[in-house]
Amino acid sequence: MTLQSRNEKRLLMVAASRADECRAGRLFAEDGIEVHFCGNLSQLIQQVELGAAAVLINARIVSADYVRPLLRTLERQPTWSDLPVILVTAEERPGWLNRKPVANVTILRQPVHMETLLSVVRSAITSRLKQYEVRDLLEEQERTQAELRKVDRRKDEFLATLAHELRNPISPIQNALDLLELSQMSLQEETELREIMRRQVKQLTRLVDDLLDVSRITRGRIRLERQTIDLRDAVRAGIEASQPFIDQSDQTLEVDLGAQPLMVKGDATRLAQCVANLLNNAAKYTPAGGRVRVGAEATPGMVVLTVQDNGIGIAADQIDSVFELFRQHDTDRQRGQAGLGIGLTLVQRLLRLHAGTIEVHSDGLGQGSTFTVRLPVAVPCNSTTQDSPSPTSACPSRFRVLVVEDTPAIRTVLQRLLEAIGHEVIIAEDGVQGVEEAMAQKPQVVISDISMPRMNGLQLARRLRRHPAFNETPLIAMTGYGRAEDQAEALEAGFNHHLTKPVDIAELRRVFANLRVVETAVSTPASSDGSKP
Structure with missing residues (x-):
């Protein structure tokens, strides 16, 4: 909670005596109401400027001269604000209040029952908090309107610039056409004019293509031929x-x-x-x-x-x-x-x-x-080297694959799919089990979901990458999170590839076709940094 928001829940009080202050302090504390005691009205006015839920004062310490600054402060409130003032008095209605009406004043005649006082204070605070909600809504509305005005200005600037950029290539095209109609030209001159028009048409095409590409990307309709x-x-x-x-x-x-x-x-x-x-x-x-x-x-x-x-x-x-x-x-x-x-x-x-x-x-x-x-980097798969094939750089058609997926249906289908295309599959139900299986089964490839209980896929990748045996093991993220930032986060965590569910079988085949697999030799001792993965 910020200092301002905490101040806005305070009850400000000027007590008539030290004894009243002690009694009030205990009473409000038991009810969970934060009260800030002020020594006089001047201090109270300063605190009002810092934020308050309500004001409680005793008429015995108020006179017409001393109360005027408070009344002026209340008059200067913004339109959303109507600070509740609770006045404890022995009079029917103080004369200074009649001469200077204040809208949101609640008068409590002495003697005041404590439950009555608490009820009035609670109601005042509730009313004030609703006012702050209105203020926040108004401020948010103002921010939104300011942003809309900014966007509107940017739109006008863009349209003006677009008109300018379109006229730039259109003008020489138009002028070249006029020249072709009005004058007799040599073949070389006509060729030069046609080349000018060709360049300008390319410029127009590029402008339109860029606009369409931005629109397609924004709507998620652009496809990459990877x-x-x-x-x-x-x-x-x-x-x-x-x-x-x-x-x-x-x-x-x-x-x-x-x-x-x-x-x-x-x-x-x-x-x-x-x-x-x-x-x-x-x-x-x-x-x-x-x-x-x-x-x-x-x-x-x-x-x-x-x-x-x-x-x-x-x-x-x-x-x-x-x-x-x-x-x-x-x-x-x-x-x-x-x-x-x-x-x-x-x-x-x-x-x-x-x-x-x-x-x-x-x-x-x-x-x-x-x-x-x-x-x-995409590491190409080379089945041969200049010397002789090496088992550490070969691209086998059959891989030992660890699948880490917490959803049973997806896990089962992916296991059968990988087995159907010729791979040996080990399964794990979450990241913790995935690490255990990796240490025990020495997979050549790991496919992992990202969102999982106990240990998610990002944590799994980081744990495996900390172990020297898994420095070069291909890690494939397969997840429903497909935003660009999700892909970047997965790659940063140590994954080599990021596939978005549902994964196309052709895409899966392409990923495996490009893998360079290093045989994993795993032992149970600690990793190079002294910690177990």
């Missing part, structure tokens, strides 16, 4: 698509993809699209004569791709919003290349579908930008 590919091929395809724009911008492109294959599992066309968008973005925000660099390398478990430029850079307060839809950070309209603000959003969402990530770094305006993409 294969194990060399990421360098996708990068080269992306470079080929962006090269004309980079050349047109009079920039130098440097490429360093290394000599070794960079194997990932993904949609080659979509990954090339990501690279092209990153290159177009770099070229767009880099002045003529600038430099754009593309690099890729393999790191443990990941392939890392970087796109770096020495362009206009990104301000520190804009870094976090770079990937927001329709957000543009080029405030210099003289550049004339604002874009729709969807390219980087599309890249981020496509990479999430590949269980990948993207981040951006810039030292500030004028310092250029670096976009870093990380994708999980």
